[in-house]
Amino acid sequence: MKPLSAALCTLVIFFLISSPSPVQAQTTAGAARSAAPFQYDIAREVTLTGTVSSVLTKAAPGMIAGSHLLIATPSGPVGASLGRFGLRGYGAVSVAIGQQIEATGVMRTIKDKPVFLVRTVKVGGEVYTIRNEHGVLLSPQARERAGQKTGQKWESL
């Protein structure tokens, strides 16, 4: 296994220290028994503003799949999930450590750890849509199709 990068270490450490209980292999019974536990409720969205302190292009073991950002906010660090498509392909988020970021989404507990599921992110004056209003991840192709319909230009990698 390759050595973990500094960013990965930072993010993993964040997840470890932010866990309310030791990292477990499986979801707790409480989470499992919630009706439709992953259902995305747009009414519960919040917007965070902060500085990107880490960029993780792929999930580490124990993390929800996909890419992640560690955002330093006035309230403390927040791990933000961009999903499988956030940093890839057409309309991918272009972000670097140290940039100011504004992320809108819902805070959830997944695998016993708090995760901010990002729906939109604003960075460098550009707004990127990660999920639709129902919380469904948008693939690069979906973003391209949406861009074709609206005439919106997307920044891509």
Next chain:
Amino acid sequence: MKMNLSASTRFLGAIPLVAVALAFAFLTSCNSSNFNPAPELIAATSGTPQTAALNTAFAAPLVATVTMGGSPVSGVFVTFTAPATGASGTFASTSTNSETDTTNASGVATTSSTFTANGTIGAYTVTASVAGVTATTTFSLTNTSGPAASIAATSGSLQDATISTVFEAPLVATVLDANQNPVSGASVTFTAPPSSGASGTFNNGTATETDTTDASGMATSSPFTANANAGAYTVAATVAGLPPASFSLTNITGAVISITPTSGTPQSATVNAAFAAPLVATVMANGAPVSGATVTFEVPATGASGTFAGGVNTATTNASGVATSAAFTANGSVGTYTVTATVASGAEPASFILTNTAINYAFYLSGLEALNAGPNFYALAGSVSVDGNGNVLGGEQDYNDGFGLNSPEPSPDTILPGTAALTVDPTTGQGTLTLTTNNSSLGVDGVETLGVQFVNLNHALIMQFDGTATSSGSMDTQTLSSTLNDGNYAFTLSGVDSSYSAVVYGGVFSISGSGTTLAGTFDVDDTGAATAPTLDAPFTGTITGPDGFGRGSITSSALAIQLNYYVVGPETIRIIDVDNPNTGNGNDDSAIGSAFGQGTGTFSSASLGSSIFGVESNSLGSLYAAAGMFTTDGNGNLTTGIADDNEFDNGLIVPKATISGSYSITGNGYGSLTITAGDLGDVSVLGMYMTDPNLNLNDPNNTTSGLGGALLADLDGFTLNGTGVLTPQTDTSTGSFAGSYAFGAQAYNNPRGPTLGWEFDLVGQGTVGSLALNQATGLVSDPFFIFNTTPPDGTDTATFSGTAAPDPVNAGRYTMNLDMTLSGDPTYTTVIYQASGGQLFWLDEDKNGESVFLGPVQQQGSLTGLPAAQKGRAKTKSKKKQ
């Protein structure tokens, strides 16, 4: 004169001249008291009648004379026209059947170019006409065959007759010209040997007779009578200047032996398969059966042929004179051939006309495409014809990634012939199928390679295996017909919509109108829609009949997707969404699935009993898979249930969850299955579409086991959607989970890098003994290089091992730590659900959240006679990769 553009121009310019000429002739032939116009006449002057051999020029030109009132008319265009079809000919100047020429000062028009007979024998007329003049004339021409070039004995040879009696059949010889055309009117002389020995006489009382060939080139002798001398001899049939044809005859003192085919002809069998009926011949002597005679069956030494069981190609006649062959099995070559049956007496052999037919497979699969700036979802369905030696004979397919890479709809991609394209280890049933298409954008320059794992002769688990895409699916032998059967069907589809969001469909429909129309209801869960799911929506549509590869189309405005289908059998079709910007409905989406017949009965809550189920997202959906089992009260409620759920994208794993719930089923098989919310993560609302209780959904050509069940569509709205199957649970005995198994999996894994894809697929085979999977080998498709050591072509092999641990409480559920040599993860933590010893599902619920897969584990049947070029057992990596 050639009637080209300039000639046409001249023709137009000549009209006034003709008019003046005709007018002048007319006026000079009139007087004031009698104003009857003089008739315009055209007459054939020479060149008729004529004959010419096929494809040779007639000797004389065709000449016509035009007059008016007895005076020649010059400058008139005369068109000579031969028949357009049948016996006719061609003018050299135009290379057509007509030519136009101009009359000279004597009113004579002569064909300027040679007129050559075509390849059809017969008499016909060439018409000469003048534009605007009704009178025509004709030339009588005849195409004849060329001179006799060969003579052959057609029938009547190899006969026996008792001395001083008439042979049963006359002697028939055929005379052909050099181009194999029959020569009529040829004199054929039949000459028997001198009467001092074995010989005979014709009706004229002599040993010689001359007959004339008919229109078919055949000369038939009068009845031929054996003389009083026993023995074999030859009667010659001669045409002057040609080597003779010979008829072998025998005058015998005993009975006349004959052998005739009684049954077993004609018949067909697929390559490498046994013919349904043995070859049966009857031996008679002067009308009485011959017992104890040895009949020898002889087969072609090369090409399409076959073999008798045990290599025994002889049979002895019984008291009825009947000899029955050993079972006869077609070899691997496609074609029609003759097997002869002979007896020692020299009687004319009996002939059995047999045909070895190709095997057609319908295949379908979907997954993640690396091509076209992927990863993109893609679907592929088609039909391929193969012979028994693994040669692809042809086929067609539809490919669609919903993102601009697709077949040239409405036409399919053509699958071209390929030698040894299906290569399989005959022991394991594992190998590859190479499909060379005419679509260079697909696969590797148009060549797609599929990994195949045969479960039995009619069914294989497949995946794309060439580094350009990865996917999972099935390949099954086709029973082709000219129409889809009217009746009731259940279906599901999974794919992406026009916004490239995951979508699943499920429903039921009825086909009527001899396979031309359909109507039903459907559910759809479209994560790109404003609301999801939409349930119980009506739809109607039209169907085109299947082509020679079982491909047709389904159109429904309510479904809003254009579908093509491939027939597997009377109750199974694979369906693929072929929308693209060129199909005209404004959609560019992709999906794939199946429709299964529902049989003839109606459904109720009692139709659902103990079952196992598995559902999985497609490759672009919110990645997850779930499997489980339950019992019912037969009245709409689950009584017990256990299930496992791995929601990879949602970061949720629910192992060994006790589930409860309810279900409903209407009379047409449309139903739903509701797992109590929260029991199994986000998996709760499932559309359930009942299928024929006599149909195996996972192996549709299997009519004896694993029958019944339902299709499932996970309709959990924006949290999850997917498709799957439900199979009756009939045997949870651990002892039944033993033997040889084929397995497959469509796996979603954390991608190795941010620009790479997240899917790999596998097929494999191994033996389960004492619940341990031993010596399992498989193929792994990894075009996105999830595994560090995958070779650059994106394909690899692996070994698999693990031991299933029975759930002590829930019979039919097992856990197994599956060790795969390629994995960077030490093991896959799998759970297995057993419908019977023949059918199981396995689900990866990787504890680290690195992966999820769902796949079939199916007991293998006989692989004897696989239609494939053989290869050795696949070599697999011996060391674990990291």
